[in-house]
Amino acid sequence: MEIALFTNLINDYTLRTVVLGSAVLGITAGALGVFALLRGQSLLGDAISHASLPGIACAFLLTSTKNPAILLCGGAIAGIIGSACILGIIRNTRIKNDAALGIILSVFFGIGLVLLTHIQKNGSSNQSILNKFLFGNASTLMHEDLILMLIVGGVVLGLLTLFWKECSLLAFDPSYLRSLGYPVVLLDALLTLLTVLSIVIGLQTVGVVLMSSLLVAPAAAARQWTKRLSHMVILAACFGACAGVTGSLISSCVTHLPTGPTIVVVVSVIVLISLVFGPRRSFA
Amino acid sequence: MNMLELEIVTIACITALACALPGVFLVLRGVSLMSDAISHAILPGIVIMFLLVQSLESPLLIFGAAFSGLLTVVCTELLINSQKLKKDAAIGLVFPLFFSVGVILISQYARNVHLDTDMVLLGELAFASLNRLHIGGVDVGSSALWLMGGILALNALCIRLFMKELQVSSFDPVFATVISVHPVAIYYLLMALTSITAVGAFDVVGAIVVVALMITPPATAYLCTNRLPTLILLSCLFGMGAAVGGYALAASADVSIAGSIASMSGLIFLTALLFAPRKGIIANYMGAKRHANALAPAILCAYLSNKPGNTGWEVDQIANQLGWSIEQINLAIHGAVALEYVVLLMGKVWLTQKGCVFARESTEKFCVFS
Numbered sequence: 001m002e003i004a005l006f007t008n009l010i011n012d013y014t015l016r017t018v019v020l021g022s023a024v025l026g027i028t029a030g031a032l033g034v035f036a037l038l039r040g041q042s043l044l045g046d047a048i049s050h051a052s053l054p055g056i057a058c059a060f061l062l063t064s065t066k067n068p069a070i071l072l073c074g075g076a077i078a079g080i081i082g083s084a085c086i087l088g089i090i091r092n093t094r095i096k097n098d099a100a101l102g103i104i105l106s107v108f109f110g111i112g113l114v115l116l117t118h119i120q121k122n123g124s125s126n127q128s129i130l131n132k133f134l135f136g137n138a139s140t141l142m143h144e145d146l147i148l149m150l151i152v153g154g155v156v157l158g159l160l161t162l163f164w165k166e167c168s169l170l171a172f173d174p175s176y177l178r179s180l181g182y183p184v185v186l187l188d189a190l191l192t193l194l195t196v197l198s199i200v201i202g203l204q205t206v207g208v209v210l211m212s213s214l215l216v217a218p219a220a221a222a223r224q225w226t227k228r229l230s231h232m233v234i235l236a237a238c239f240g241a242c243a244g245v246t247g248s249l250i251s252s253c254v255t256h257l258p259t260g261p262t263i264v265v266v267v268s269v270i271v272l273i274s275l276v277f278g279p280r281r282s283f284a
Numbered sequence: 285m286n287m288l289e290l291e292i293v294t295i296a297c298i299t300a301l302a303c304a305l306p307g308v309f310l311v312l313r314g315v316s317l318m319s320d321a322i323s324h325a326i327l328p329g330i331v332i333m334f335l336l337v338q339s340l341e342s343p344l345l346i347f348g349a350a351f352s353g354l355l356t357v358v359c360t361e362l363l364i365n366s367q368k369l370k371k372d373a374a375i376g377l378v379f380p381l382f383f384s385v386g387v388i389l390i391s392q393y394a395r396n397v398h399l400d401t402d403m404v405l406l407g408e409l410a411f412a413s414l415n416r417l418h419i420g421g422v423d424v425g426s427s428a429l430w431l432m433g434g435i436l437a438l439n440a441l442c443i444r445l446f447m448k449e450l451q452v453s454s455f456d457p458v459f460a461t462v463i464s465v466h467p468v469a470i471y472y473l474l475m476a477l478t479s480i481t482a483v484g485a486f487d488v489v490g491a492i493v494v495v496a497l498m499i500t501p502p503a504t505a506y507l508c509t510n511r512l513p514t515l516i517l518l519s520c521l522f523g524m525g526a527a528v529g530g531y532a533l534a535a536s537a538d539v540s541i542a543g544s545i546a547s548m549s550g551l552i553f554l555t556a557l558l559f560a561p562r563k564g565i566i567a568n569y570m571g572a573k574r575h576a577n578a579l580a581p582a583i584l585c586a587y588l589s590n591k592p593g594n595t596g597w598e599v600d601q602i603a604n605q606l607g608w609s610i611e612q613i614n615l616a617i618h619g620a621v622a623l624e625y626v627v628l629l630m631g632k633v634w635l636t637q638k639g640c641v642f643a644r645e646s647t648e649k650f651c652v653f654s
Contacts, residue, residue, distance in 0.1 A: 037370075037373055040370060040372060041372070042370070042372040042373040042375075042376040043317055043372045043375060043376050045376075046317075046320070046376060050492065089557070092557075092565050092568065093507060093557065093563060093565070094506070094507075094563065095311075095503050095506060095507070096311075096314045096316075097314075098314050098315065098316040098317045099311045099314075099316040099499055099502075099503045099506075100503075101316070101317060102316040102317055102319065102320060102495050102498075102499035102500075102503075103496075103499055103500050103503055103550070103553060105320065105492070105495065106320075106492055106493060106495040106496035106499065106500065106546050106549075107496055107500060107546055107547065107549065107550030107553070108550075109492045109493075109496075109543075109546065110492075110493055110496055110542070110543045110544070110545065110546020110547045110549075110550065111543065111546070111547045111550070112543070113493075113539075113540045113542060113543025113546070114533075114534075114537075114539045114540055114543040114544055114547055115539075116540075116543075117538075117539040117540040117543065118537065118538075118539050121538050121539070135387065209324075209383070209492075210380050210383070210384060212376060212380070213376065213377070213380035213381075213384075216373055216376040216377060217376075217377055217380075219373075220369055220373050220377055223368075223369075224368060254392075256391045256392065256395060257388065257391055257392065258387055258388070258391055260384070260387075261383070261384030261385075261387040261388050261391075262384070262388065264380045264381060264383075264384040265381065265384050265385065265388065268377065268380075268381040268384075271377060275363075275366070275368055278368075
């Protein structure tokens with residue numbers, strides 16, 4: 001079985017795309033997730049990924065193309081609008097963080113549903129869009145998708161490396177960063193943008209509903225093993241890649257097994273092992 | 285509107301009411317996202333019970349689901365108490381796992397039954413009324429109507445009975461412990477109500493729109509009032525508004541009812557966000573402007589009265605020293621002249637006797653330069 005899988009991995013073009021795609025996704029989401037976790041924004045990813053649904057639907061309505069790059073671009077725009085709305089609500093009203101996230105998550109998803117059912121009713125049967133983006137399907141990943149994921153993932157990781165010092169200060173001590181004269185609001189927006197991008201490239205593989213888990217879980221697991229930010233980011237990226245690859249391989253081998261949930265189960269096992277065996281005994 | 289439509293709207297309204305009641309306390313306590321977690325996490329409970337009893341009508345499904353929802357709450361609390369993860373991370377880890385297990389179980393063992401994953405996420409209100417309840421061979425209405433009605437009655441009863449406990453433990457948990465109301469017990473009561481409501485509403489509107497019905501109307505009401513009874517009443521009204529408006533939208537555009545209800549609740553929220561008296565964005569903006577207009581002459585007078593001697597000051601000199609723009613200083617001087625606190629003579633600003641008194645008073649009132 002393992003040998004067959006291994007030779008498949010080298011020879012089978014589709015399988016190779018799937019594995020590479022999930023690996024890129026896991027690395028990007030894992031690395032960005034660390035910052036989300038440290039800044040206490042673990043659930044922002046959940047809201048952003050749900051909020052991207054109307055963007056995908058709008059992009060399809062406007063361009064009537066199935067090109068994933070355009071659909072995901074729509075998703076990213078909606079994700080950015082959603083996170084701006086959350087920030088606006090928290091800043092300008094007395095509504096707390098959690099309620100703002102819940103409102104944006106559910107209302108945007110509802111608007112997405114309205115648009116998707118509208119698309120379905122008006123001719124072209126695109127139930128497939130809905131299914132693809134709700135739970136994800138790694139086995140439908142194409143070569144173009146992989147290229148897209150590689151480019152976006154590369155840009156995200158590149159920017160993260162470039163602004164490493166600023167991002168780490170933002171995670172631990174934003175007031176100090178402000179006192180040094182850095183534009184904290186801009187950096188905050190940059191980090192949120194990177195998070196949105198890393199979520200969006202996962203929508204095809206993991207789906208809207210469960211993408212946030214791939215952001216939070218590797219970081220939470222990595223947090224149990226180390227105190228150093230750089231180690232944590234690398235470890236989270238490794239955990240993410242490992243979970244992505246294992247999950248998508250399992251789901252490709254078993255018929256009808258959706259990819260997103262399988263990856264989530266794998267990554268949860270990693271978290272459980274880390275919680276039990278990780279040397280860290282309390283949080284700071 | 286025919287009987288079928290009327291029944292669908294009624295189910296939607298009752299669901300909205302049943303969701304708004306526990307939702308009020310979720311929003312007040314800052315645990316809104318537990319509703320998201322629970323509404324996803326009830327899935328494996330439903331599936332496992334279905335696989336055991338092989339029937340979708342069995343009431344055991346509801347117990348399984350509610351149990352699975354509560355289990356999520358317990359697991360999340362355990363993770364938080366282990367101090368290895370923060371609260372939001374713990375929530376974000378547990379419910380996706382539960383939900384994933386449910387989806388995988390459906391995909392592997394229950395593919396060809398009515399229980400499919402789209403249904404779970406999206407719900408279908410239009411079908412909810414097709415499932416009829418018969419008592420002694422007589423059609424007494426759809427079973428969804430009775431189920432949600434029962435859940436609404438349960439929520440209303442529990443909240444009526446434990447109103448005082450819920451109120452005190454939501455606003456002041458420490459005081460609640462002191463007067464031996466058990467905040468933990470009350471928390472789990474609230475979570476149990478949320479689970480049961482989510483199970484019922486899940487079938488009607490789907491796992492995600494449940495969140496819209498639980499969180500958005502109470503958050504909207506929270507923008508409009510400071511009083512708990514009014515808050516509950518307004519939440520119910522906004523929820524019903526979303527249900528009726530959403531159904532009207534869905535019927536006219538032929539789109540998902542659940543999605544329309546969520547969108548409509550968002551629209552109501554947006555309206556309140558902009559126009560709510562005192563706490564809306566527009567009211568806030570106006571308030572801030574009024575406050576600034578009142579404060580600027582006070583700062584000007586206090587500043588002038590703190591200067592030695594009363595020899596008159598150049599306008600741009602004051603602006604420079606206070607760090608104000610020319611528009612700001614002109615506005616402040618204009619306000620102060622109208623109130624006779626200062627006079628403009630020979631292009632200079634002079635503080636009047638009245639201005640001196642006002643400066644002393646407002647220094648105490650606003651604590652500027654004190």
